[in-house]
Structure formats: structure tokens, C-alpha cells
Amino acid sequence: MNSNPKHTQFESFKYKTLRDLEIKVHELGLEIPISNDFEVLKQNINADNWIIPNRLSIQPMEGFDSNLNGSPGVLTYRRYERYAKGGAGLIWFEATAINKDCQSNPHQLMLSMENSKEFEDLVSNTREICNRTLNELGFKQKCVLILQLNHSGRYSVREGKKFPIRAYHNSELDNSRGLSVKDGIIITDNDLESLEDIWVQKALLAKEVGFDGVDIKSCHGYLIHELLSSRVRVNSIYGGESLDNRAKFFLNIIYKLKKELANNTDFLITTRMSLYDGIPYPNGFGVKNIVNEVFPASIDLSEPLELIKRLYNLGMRLINITVGNPHYKPHITRPFDIPTKGGNLPNEHPLYGVNRLIRLTSLIKQQIPEDIKIIGSGYSYLRQFAGNIIAGLIHENKVDICGFGRMALANPNFPKQIFQEGFIDKKQVCITCSKCSELMKIGNNVGCVSRDPQYQ
Numbered sequence: 538m539n540s541n542p543k544h545t546q547f548e549s550f551k552y553k554t555l556r557d558l559e560i561k562v563h564e565l566g567l568e569i570p571i572s573n574d575f576e577v578l579k580q581n582i583n584a585d586n587w588i589i590p591n592r593l594s595i596q597p598m599e600g601f602d603s604n605l606n607g608s609p610g611v612l613t614y615r616r617y618e619r620y621a622k623g624g625a626g627l628i629w630f631e632a633t634a635i636n637k638d639c640q641s642n643p644h645q646l647m648l649s650m651e652n653s654k655e656f657e658d659l660v661s662n663t664r665e666i667c668n669r670t671l672n673e674l675g676f677k678q679k680c681v682l683i684l685q686l687n688h689s690g691r692y693s694v695r696e697g698k699k700f701p702i703r704a705y706h707n708s709e710l711d712n713s714r715g716l717s718v719k720d721g722i723i724i725t726d727n728d729l730e731s732l733e734d735i736w737v738q739k740a741l742l743a744k745e746v747g748f749d750g751v752d753i754k755s756c757h758g759y760l761i762h763e764l765l766s767s768r769v770r771v772n773s774i775y776g777g778e779s780l781d782n783r784a785k786f787f788l789n790i791i792y793k794l795k796k797e798l799a800n801n802t803d804f805l806i807t808t809r810m811s812l813y814d815g816i817p818y819p820n821g822f823g824v825k826n827i828v829n830e831v832f833p834a835s836i837d838l839s840e841p842l843e844l845i846k847r848l849y850n851l852g853m854r855l856i857n858i859t860v861g862n863p864h865y866k867p868h869i870t871r872p873f874d875i876p877t878k879g880g881n882l883p884n885e886h887p888l889y890g891v892n893r894l895i896r897l898t899s900l901i902k903q904q905i906p907e908d909i910k911i912i913g914s915g916y917s918y919l920r921q922f923a924g925n926i927i928a929g930l931i932h933e934n935k936v937d938i939c940g941f942g943r944m945a946l947a948n949p950n951f952p953k954q955i956f957q958e959g960f961i962d963k964k965q966v967c968i969t970c971s972k973c974s975e976l977m978k979i980g981n982n983v984g985c986v987s988r989d990p991q992y993q
């Protein structure tokens with residue numbers, strides 16, 4: 538719980554200069570470093586035998602613009618071409634369903650044998666453009682492309698209707714979404730066991746179509762993340778009090794995938810992980826065991842840390858860190874100025890939210906072996922000054938790579954602008970208006986309503 542009244546007071550972005558922002562950061566007593574040395578952002582970095590050309594990454598952003606067979610559509614190509622022309626060394630492709638039953642939208646990307654050729658085209662097109670851009674910007678290494686594979690779990694949609702495939706009845710989330718016990722299903726142990734193999738097959742297919750690596754998604758309330766908090770799942774080898782059980786599904790997928798790949802080290806296995814979701818115990822992950830706590834639950838990183846240790850022992854060397862479940866309390870994952878239609882302004886200063894992401898990422902980084910590289914997120918709120926903050930973070934070794942989500946939709950050239958000018962063009966920045974999230978919520982093609990004429 539946060540008791541500092543300045544932290545709980547919402548305020549919109551009103552900083553005209555970097556100095557204004559710096560003054561606010563001090564006033565709030567936050568640890569957001571600022572630097573003018575952008576050279577650090579141009580340094581390459583090794584992760585799991587891979588060299589990532591620079592310290593900027595595109596975060597995964599579901600676009601809901603695939604064809605009905607799950608293959609990339611015209612707007613999917615457009616989005617990735619725009620990202621590829623921007624200059625980030627790492628492009629993390631959006632949540633892609635492992636099968637039809639677990640899509641979050643009929644137009645969510647889904648990888649299958651039938652559409653693998655189309656994915657191959659998307660990957661090679663993106664790679665060609667991205668490498669050309671990196672070369673023009675003077676980077677020597679090639680881009681790295683990762684696919685996020687997901688099961689939407691309680692956020693699955695079938696035939697256009699919500700069909701929650703839950704790990705357990707999470708009372709907090711069920712109540713917040715008006716779900717009754719009769720909606721959808723609680724996934725069985727047998728189904729989970731078969732899904733492990735499907736996930737592995739899809740990861741191998743991702744390799745075949747040309748991705749450099751795969752993200753076994755463990756964040757934002759989707760199936761794997763929900764299993765991590767499934768303490769009240771009864772009579773199951775995948776739930777209950779022990780973390781061994783709750784992490785079994787996730788770790789089994791990685792173990793089986795490693796085994797299939799044998800000694801082949803030319804494919805990166807990674808994950809995007811929510812360290813903390815704010816959901817009070819017993820329904821949350823990364824939260825303290827305090828009964829009857831209300832949102833936001835107190836933070837306890839011991840289980841996320843233990844999980845990262847196990848991933849390390851399985852050979853994982855790159856982790857993309859996030860927090861929250863954006864379907865529940867979106868400001869935890871993406872601090873904003875304006876909520877989605879019908880949403881509330883949080884009782885939190887957005888800079889406090891940015892600071893939470895920065896602080897938790899850095900706390901984790903300090904406690905894990907140096908050869909795991911960490912990607913951070915939640916920087917779009919910082920608008921034209923984001924370059925100064927991420928330069929400060931990398932200087933102080935609080936994170937290794939900085940990923941941007943909403944900014945990439947608003948202004949995919951942000952990496953170029955940071956590398957060349959140090960700041961992002963003020964007239965092109967994301968204004969955190971939540972319109973992209975609103976498009977996602979209603980199931981439309983996702984893009985930036987404020988800056989991209991395609992979506993206006």
C-alpha cells in the first residue's frame with residue numbers, strides 16, 4: 538500500500554521541459570534517473586549467444602488485423618514495416634495464439650501449419666527492412682525478431698463471445714468482469730498436458746518460419762500467468778500452495794522445447810513476465826500473503842525471483858519484464874493520462890506508476906545473474922523525454938534494453954529520433970490517450986488514433 542498523498546494524487550502530463558519533469562520527479566521522491574548521454578543506447582548487447590544491435594526494442598502490441606485463418610493481414614504488414622523502418626534492434630512480435638480455441642479475438646494472429654508460409658513472408662519482409670535501416674544508422678549487427686506465443690486463458694473469445702478458459706475461479710477478477718462460475722470452463726489437467734505439447738510444436742514452427750526466438754508468454758493475466766497464482770486450484774498437479782505446481786505448466790513447456798531443440802542454440806527461448814499484478818492474496822502473483830488486503834496488494838518478489846532462477850537453470854538468458862494485468866487495472870501496466878471510455882482515473886500519480894515499473898525491474902536485475910539480460914517497459918508515458926530517462930536507466934545498470942509499446946504505434950520512428958537527436962519529436966509522441974486500448978477492447982484493428990491517419 539502506498540501512503541504518500543503525493544503518490545496517490547493523479548495528475549496529467551504537463552512538463553514543457555526536461556527540467557520541469559526533473560523537478561516533479563524530485564517533488565514526488567522518485568528514483569527516475571535522467572541522462573543526456575545517448576551513446577549508451579547505441580551499444581550492442583549479448584543475450585544468450587545473440588547480439589542485439591542496440592538498446593531499443595519494440596514491445597509486443599496485439600493488432601487484431603490478421604486474416605480469419607490467423608495469417609498476417611495488410612495492416613499487420615504495415616505495422617511491422619513501420620517498426621522495421623524505425624531502427625530498434627529488437628522487434629518483439631505481438632501475442633499470437635497457439636490455436637483457434639484460445640484466441641482473444643477472431644483477428645488475433647494465430648500460427649499454424651496452414652498459414653506458416655504467410656508468417657515466413659512477414660518475418661523475412663520485416664527482417665530485410667529492419668536490417669537495411671540498422672545498416673543505414675551505422676549499426677553493425679543484425680536485428681533480432683521474437684514471436685510471443687500465447688493462450689488467452691480467461692480472455693479467450695469464441696465465435697465473437699467471451700469464453701473464459703480459467704485456471705481457477707479468481708474471485709477478484711471474476712467480480713471485476715462480472716463473470717459467473719457458469720461462464721466458460723476451468724481448464725482440466727488433461728487439457729493442460731496436451732497444451733504443453735501444442736505450445737512446443739508452435740514454438741518449433743516459429744523457428745521454422747524464421748523467428749530468432751520465442752516468448753512463452755507469462756504475463757498480463759493470460760493462461761500461464763493465471764496458473765502462477767492458482768493457489769486455490771484444487772486436486773490438480775498444476776495448482777495449489779506450492780510454486781512447483783503452479784509453475785509446472787510453464788516450466789514443462791520450456792523443458793520440453795529445450796529437449797526438442799537438443800543442443801541447437803540458434804533459437805532463443807524467452808518469456809515476458811508480469812512480476813507483480815497487484816491482485817490481493819490469494820489471487821495475485823508477486824504479492825504478499827496478507828489476507829483481506831485490497832488493491833493494490835503489497836509487493837513480494839520472492840516467487841517471481843524463484844521462478845527466474847528456475848528459468849535460468851533451464852538456460853533462459855533474456856527476460857522481458859512487465860507488471861500488472863491490464864484487463865484488471867490498466868494503469869499498473871501502462872501509466873496513462875486518459876483512461877479508456879468508461880474507465881476510471883487511478884488513485885495514483887502516473888509517474889509513480891512509471892517508477893514502479895522501473896523500480897521492480899531494477900530490483901530483479903540486481904538479484905539475478907548478470908548474464909540474464911532484462912528488457913523493461915512502460916516508458917511511453919514519458920513522451921519526448923523518454924530518451925533521457927532510458928539513457929539514465931542504462932547508465933545506472935537498472936535495465937539492459939528498453940522496450941516501447943504505445944509510442945511505437947504513435948511514432949514508429951522514435952528509435953531513430955532518440956539515436957540522432959536524443960529526444961522524440963514532441964509533435965509525434967504518444968499522448969497516452971488509451972484510444973489504442975479502446976480499439977483493442979472493442980475488437981477493432983489497433984493503431985494510434987491521435988497520430989496515425991490510418992486509424993483516425
Ligand SMILES: Cc1cc2nc3c(=O)[nH]c(=O)nc-3n(C[C@H](O)[C@H](O)[C@H](O)COP(=O)(O)O)c2cc1C
Binds near residue numbers: 685809859914973977
Ligand atoms: C493496444 C495494446 C496492445 C498490447 N498488446 C500486447 C501484447 O500483444 N503482448 C504483450 O505482452 N503486451 C501487450 N501490450 C502491452 C505493451 O506491450 C506494453 O507493455 C504497455 O503498453 C506499456 O508500455 P508503453 O508504456 O511503452 O506503452 C499491449 C498494450 C496495448 C496498449
